[in-house]
Amino acid sequence: MNRSIALAVEPLTRDAFAPFGDVIEAASAARTYAINAGTTTRFHDLATVDTDREGGRPIVSLFRAQPRELPFTVTMLERHPLGSQAFVPVSKKPYLVVVAETPDAVPRLFLARNGQGVNYRAGTWHHPLLALGEVSDFLVIDRGGPGNNCDEATLAATYQIPGNLE
Incomplete structure (x- = not known):
């Protein structure tokens, strides 16, 4: 019988998310400096973009995600092994x-707030987009090119995202 496990909501922080990739936000900048005659601040080197495995190249896309209703049941994860x-x-x-070390590990659930993006390392198991409240757009930087770059896994257990995230 399939068991169901409740996931605890964690704030998305650089240290907590480090095993899975990078948090993209101003506070994660390797360096900060003024550009454009001092009218703009550059938050430099926020994430490691890895796309050149097996002849890949970086691509930029826009994803429009439908909002998910809570509570929500997590039954699968995916990963992109080539970038x-x-x-x-x-x-x-x-x-x-939602991320996990492997499909057999208990996933971790992070709440990303306004101004926070994520960069999943190549091979990081994660759930597809989980927008909240309304249709949401995301700028996506990932790998284009030859090879199978998406693996999916059905989980042995189901995991519940609570209806109340606070």
Whole structure:
């Protein structure tokens, strides 16, 4: 029989998310400096984009995600073994990030707030986009090119995202 496990919501922080990739936000910048005659601040080197495995190249896309209703049951994860995948929200709504070391491990659930993006390392198991509240757009930087770059796994257990995220 399939068991169901409740997931605890964690804030999305650089340290907590480090095993899975990068948090893309101003606070994660390797360096900060003024550009454009001092009218702009550059938050430099926010994520490691990895796309050149097996002849890949970086591509930029826009994903439009339908909002998910909570509570929500997580039954599968996916990964991209040939390159990283970065999601930068264009919309200002929070969204959820579910990641796991392997499909057999208990996933972790992060709440991403306005101004936070994520960059999944190549091979990181994660759930597809979990937009909240309304249709949300994400700028996505990932790998284009030859080869199978998406593996999916059905989980042995189901995991519940609670209806109340606070």
